[in-house]
Amino acid sequence: MGFRDDFLWGGAVAAHQLEGGWQEGGKGPSVADVMTAGAHGVPRRITDGVIPGENYPNHEAIDFYHHYKDDIKLLAEMGFKAFRTSIAWTRIFPEGDEEQPNEAGLKFYDDLFDECLKYDIQPVVTLAHFEMPYGLVKKYGGFRSRKCIDFFVRFAKVCFTRFQHKVKYWMTFNEINNQANYNSTHHLFQDSGLLIAEDDDKEALMYQAAHYELVASALAVAAAHEINPNLQVGCMLSMSPVYPHTCKPEDMMVHVNAMHKRFWFGEVHAFGKYPAHIKKHLERRGITLDITENDLAALKAGTVDYIGFSYYASNVVQDFGRGPAFECNEETDISNNEYLPKSDWSWTIDPLGIRYALNWVYDHFRLPMFIVENGFGAIDVKEEDGSVDDQYRIDYLGAHIKAMKDAVDYEGVDLIGYTMWSPIDLVSASTGEMKKRYGFIYVDKDNEGNGTLARSKKKSFDWYKQVIASNGENI
Ligand code: BGP
Numbered sequence: 001m002g003f004r005d006d007f008l009w010g011g012a013v014a015a016h017q018l019e020g021g022w023q024e025g026g027k028g029p030s031v032a033d034v035m036t037a038g039a040h041g042v043p044r045r046i047t048d049g050v051i052p053g054e055n056y057p058n059h060e061a062i063d064f065y066h067h068y069k070d071d072i073k074l075l076a077e078m079g080f081k082a083f084r085t086s087i088a089w090t091r092i093f094p095e096g097d098e099e100q101p102n103e104a105g106l107k108f109y110d111d112l113f114d115e116c117l118k119y120d121i122q123p124v125v126t127l128a129h130f131e132m133p134y135g136l137v138k139k140y141g142g143f144r145s146r147k148c149i150d151f152f153v154r155f156a157k158v159c160f161t162r163f164q165h166k167v168k169y170w171m172t173f174n175e176i177n178n179q180a181n182y183n184s185t186h187h188l189f190q191d192s193g194l195l196i197a198e199d200d201d202k203e204a205l206m207y208q209a210a211h212y213e214l215v216a217s218a219l220a221v222a223a224a225h226e227i228n229p230n231l232q233v234g235c236m237l238s239m240s241p242v243y244p245h246t247c248k249p250e251d252m253m254v255h256v257n258a259m260h261k262r263f264w265f266g267e268v269h270a271f272g273k274y275p276a277h278i279k280k281h282l283e284r285r286g287i288t289l290d291i292t293e294n295d296l297a298a299l300k301a302g303t304v305d306y307i308g309f310s311y312y313a314s315n316v317v318q319d320f321g322r323g324p325a326f327e328c329n330e331e332t333d334i335s336n337n338e339y340l341p342k343s344d345w346s347w348t349i350d351p352l353g354i355r356y357a358l359n360w361v362y363d364h365f366r367l368p369m370f371i372v373e374n375g376f377g378a379i380d381v382k383e384e385d386g387s388v389d390d391q392y393r394i395d396y397l398g399a400h401i402k403a404m405k406d407a408v409d410y411e412g413v414d415l416i417g418y419t420m421w422s423p424i425d426l427v428s429a430s431t432g433e434m435k436k437r438y439g440f441i442y443v444d445k446d447n448e449g450n451g452t453l454a455r456s457k458k459k460s461f462d463w464y465k466q467v468i469a470s471n472g473e474n475i
Pocket of ligand 1: 014017174175238310373377421427428429430431436
């Protein structure tokens with residue numbers, strides 16, 4: 001009973017959300033560097049390049065670039081076994097299409113990974129976590145262009161070769177399936193570097209970009225195995241299950257459609273081919289994609305070793321009588337679950353949903369799973385004495401870990417690790433806020449960019465330490 005002995009307990013971050021140093025060591029701008037700060041209900045704007053006077057929260061973030069030694073030391077104090085981060089693509093290829101990598105960028109990650117390994121913390125690395133080089137957006141239109149396959153694969157090969165003895169677990173594209181909601185310009189930009197024009201068919205564009213990314217991912221997986229057979233490369237899905245609104249059969253069928261549309265990406269990653277329902281959907285929509293025989297062979301040859309996924313919340317979908325295909329419209333047909341409480345950002349709190357997610361993913365893919373994100377974004381209050389009583393975070397994470405353990409104990413799912421989001425406060429990906437805090441470690445910085453950047457422990461710090469020490473027994 002319980003988690004395996006070598007269970008990878010830890011936390012997850014992404015380079016652009018914490019590193020800062022956006023122009024240091026030869027780094028070029030990424031898509032994150034042209035996104036302004038937003039708020040709950042106020043979308044982040046994508047500017048045409050970096051405009052003086054605008055507020056770009058990722059430029060400094062929490063300045064991990066200069067604080068990483070102290071920060072890793074704090075993670076080690078909690079007993080971390082794994083630290084998931086990403087390699088900022090633009091530290092290695094500042095514009096994206098260079099022939100040779102930038103040595104200063106590689107050196108930064110050598111030093112960071114060495115610092116982790118010094119404390120027996122395994123770095124777990126995502127290659128593209130909403131950080132596409134802005135140069136590729138401007139010159140090639142992001143993943144509109146097939147050329148980006150080669151640029152990504154070059155980047156991936158450089159990283160695998162350089163860090164093969166320091167990093168075993170890799171992921172290719174973070175939450176590749178966020179763009180299933182193709183009406184969100186934010187997701188299309190973060191996932192694929194797509195800027196949308198008036199006459200674009202956003203859905204067709206999304207399927208094409210996703211196809212190129214899936215091919216790039218598969219080529220990277222195959223390259224990793226060739227470089228070093230010990231490397232384990234996974235995909236990374238945003239696992240937000242969609243429940244049927246009621247037990248009405250029509251709601252159930254719309255739920256099936258919604259799940260298909262959100263998670264077909266996983267099928268291509270895991271099985272190396274497109275599921276029939278997506279082919280049928282594209283046929284109905286009259287969308288023809290640029291897919292070559294070589295692409296199909298690449299997909300087959302580069303299936304993933306494990307499924308990495310994030311889980312934060314679940315949603316509900318309702319049938320609105322759209323006809324026999326039971327098409328779901330991500331923008332309008334999805335809502336919150338009336339049975340569940342919500343966070344201040346309206347994300348539902350559904351611990352049992354993580355057990356459902358683990359079962360659903362395992363039933364579909366029969367591959368080892370790694371929960372690489374799960375956490376609670378909240379407004380923390382720092383008391384006069386400097387303490388932060390974040391019992392709500394302990395309650396959220398504790399309930400999810402308990403449900404995760406039940407999936408292991410009762411259903412026998414194959415789970416290799418859990419890296420919660422995020423051990424240290426950082427910039428929110430959706431809103432660009434600092435106020436939406438996730439950490440065990442508080443960072444003194446506010447939404448306007450004021451603060452000393454000083455780090456301090458919250459109540460949850462010691463709690464997570466004993467969760468790890470007891471291998472999840474003492475929640
Ligand atoms: C996931 C992303 C992360 C992270 C997290 C929390 O979608 O992979 O980058 O940010 O969600 O979301 P947010 O920061 O918007 O609260």
